[in-house]
Amino acid sequence: MTTEATTKDTGHARYTFRVRLSKTARRALEAEWDRCRWIWNECVAKSRQAHAQSRAGGEKLTCGPAQLDRMLTDARGGMPWLAEGASVPQQQVIRDFARSRAKALKDIKDRLAQHRRAGMPRFKRKRDSRPSLNYTRRGFRLKEGRLHLAGQIVLSVVWSRALPADPSSVRVYQDTLGHWYASFVAPAQVEPLV
16 A cells, blocks of 8 residues: 655755856956865864964864955955955854864864865865855845846856755855856755655
């Protein structure tokens, strides 16, 4: 006997689409990535400085999201090239860094074996890291089939299917072949397997 089960639960799914870039959009995305990579590296430096100072027995420094947000605000106020970029991906870099660092510290605290630990965040070198920018809902919009990012960057998306609902975030990234993609997170209906 089989019963038909229906659930009204919703989860989230990721929908990835290829992106076509103009030369202007490509330059703008690469410049935005350079700014975000600089912020990530500053967060890593601040984290290492806090760790070194606590090991030396000096004043205990913290490296939480609040301190990093203050660092970003000060940096944007003092560096015009950094303030040219949108604040949404820059703030998201800080959140991603904080999540990565918290996971590494939790693994150390839980005494996981070395090979199972998530390592502490490392510096991102321009040659070794691929561009990846995260935008939350207030940093992008879809208009007439095009993706408009904060900082007046407009991308043409190659739609292979329709999104089931309005996306909550988008990640724009480049793969190893140099192709650009937009990966949307949108609510999706959860259906049980029968």
